[in-house]
Amino acid sequence: MNETIKNKIKNYFDSLEFDNWCVSDYFDTEDYKYIDFDDAYHYIINYIGDCGGFDPTDAVIYYNEAIKFLQEHDPSLTLSLSLAKDDGYRLSDLNSEILASILKMYLIQNMLYDRAYDINAFFYEIQGLIDAEDEEEE
Numbered sequence: 001m002n003e004t005i006k007n008k009i010k011n012y013f014d015s016l017e018f019d020n021w022c023v024s025d026y027f028d029t030e031d032y033k034y035i036d037f038d039d040a041y042h043y044i045i046n047y048i049g050d051c052g053g054f055d056p057t058d059a060v061i062y063y064n065e066a067i068k069f070l071q072e073h074d075p076s077l078t079l080s081l082s083l084a085k086d087d088g089y090r091l092s093d094l095n096s097e098i099l100a101s102i103l104k105m106y107l108i109q110n111m112l113y114d115r116a117y118d119i120n121a122f123f124y125e126i127q128g129l130i131d132a133e134d135e136e137e138e
Contacts, residue, residue, distance in 0.1 A: 002133060005032075005129055005130060008129075009126065018108050021059070025053075026047065031047075037130075040119055040120050040122070041119045056087075056104070059100070059101035059104045060097055060100035066096040069103070070099060073103055073107060083102045083103060084099060
């Protein structure tokens with residue numbers, strides 16, 4: 001895999017971001033060669049999950065930031081409370097930072113899910129570039 005292709009992947013991963021969370025934070029350029037280009041979306045989701053990238057712990061750190069995030073994305077707290085309940089939290093364990101963190105990870109996963117087709121299409125295109133590169137070398 002040449003540097004041009006690695007840069008395309010890096011730039012694409014940089015575009016997969018949400019509120020200071022970015023796919024490229026979980027991949028080094030050397031990791032790109034391990035991506036399953038036939039099912040890139042699932043590979044990426046599993047890889048980030050294995051790295052703890054969807055763990056809500058410390059996703060939203062400060063109280064003020066958490067309150068702003070909740071006001072913007074779930075002002076009624078209905079979704080974040082439901083997600084917390086589904087994750088097994090007790091009401092006495094919750095605060096704005098935990099709720100915002102749980103919600104943020106949920107929104108990130110949904111953003112990636114919504115882009116699953118685009119992610120797979122991008123890597124299909126990259127596979128074509130790699131195949132063309134390999135043919136030129138032969």
